[in-house]
Amino acid sequence: GENVEQHPSTLSVQEGDSAVIKCTYSDSASNYFPWYKQELGKRPQLIIDIRSNVGEKKDQRIAVTLNKTAKHFSLHITETQPEDSAVYFCACGGATNKLIFGTGTLLAVQP
Amino acid sequence: DTEVTQTPKHLVMGMTNKKSLKCEQHMGHRAMYWYKQKAKKPPELMFVYSYEKLSINESVPSRFSPECPNSSLLNLHLHALQPEDSALYLCASSQDGPAGVDTQYFGPGTRLTVL
Numbered sequence: 001g002e003n004v005e006q007h008p009s010t011l012s013v014q015e016g017d018s019a020v021i022k023c024t025y026s027d028s029a030s031n032y033f034p035w036y037k038q039e040l041g042k043r044p045q046l047i048i049d050i051r052s053n054v055g056e057k058k059d060q061r062i063a064v065t066l067n068k069t070a071k072h073f074s075l076h077i078t079e080t081q082p083e084d085s086a087v088y089f090c091a092c093g094g095a096t097n098k099l100i101f102g103t104g105t106l107l108a109v110q111p
Numbered sequence: 112d113t114e115v116t117q118t119p120k121h122l123v124m125g126m127t128n129k130k131s132l133k134c135e136q137h138m139g140h141r142a143m144y145w146y147k148q149k150a151k152k153p154p155e156l157m158f159v160y161s162y163e164k165l166s167i168n169e170s171v172p173s174r175f176s177p178e179c180p181n182s183s184l185l186n187l188h189l190h191a192l193q194p195e196d197s198a199l200y201l202c203a204s205s206q207d208g209p210a211g212v213d214t215q216y217f218g219p220g221t222r223l224t225v226l
Binding site for chain 2: 031036044046087095098099103104
């Protein structure tokens with residue numbers, strides 16, 4: 001069945017450093033790859049997404065890269081700030097309305 | 112309006128109570144979702160409505176009953192819940208076009224506690 005693995009489960013970085021979170025998926029029909037940020041007690045918020053016809057997408061300090069052949073995609077955050085601290089979830093979607101979520105990464109940015 | 116709203120924010124109920132969670136969106140989205148989220152876990156899909164029809168039911172126990180009165184509203188009726196059903200219940204919505212899955216926007220959730 002569909003499966004999304006996400007690593008690492010926790011990540012601690014110093015303010016100003018970069019953070020990278022990786023996800024691997026199993027369903028070759030997946031064609032939509034969003035990343036959500038969820039602060040404690042808040043809703044998941046979409047921060048960036050990419051479709052399978054694109055290899056990379058960037059939005060200010062956030063970028064996502066996709067390798068469809070290897071079935072993995074990554075979130076890159078540069079110049080991290082304390083307010084980037086949150087849980088980040090990757091997800092995959094395909095032909096149906098169903099998103100399969102990764103297990104989440106708790107990112108802590110130390111001032 | 113680019114928000115999904117949910118009421119109530121918090122709900123405490125006994126195992127014999129009947130309650131309902133409500134969700135509303137005015138973005139013209141035609142797909143709406145219920146998710147359950149336990150602490151430190153990803154959202155877990157429960158139901159999907161597409162054009163007001165139930166399209167996905169992820170084998171959810173019958174004590175959870177979804178309803179979609181119109182394209183803007185989604186309800187989740189709760190009856191005879193168990194303490195293990197305590198969780199954050201998230202509603203989401205998305206466009207439902209020919210490209211398949213689309214960006215899902217989440218509501219703030221209802222924090223449910225079953226005593």
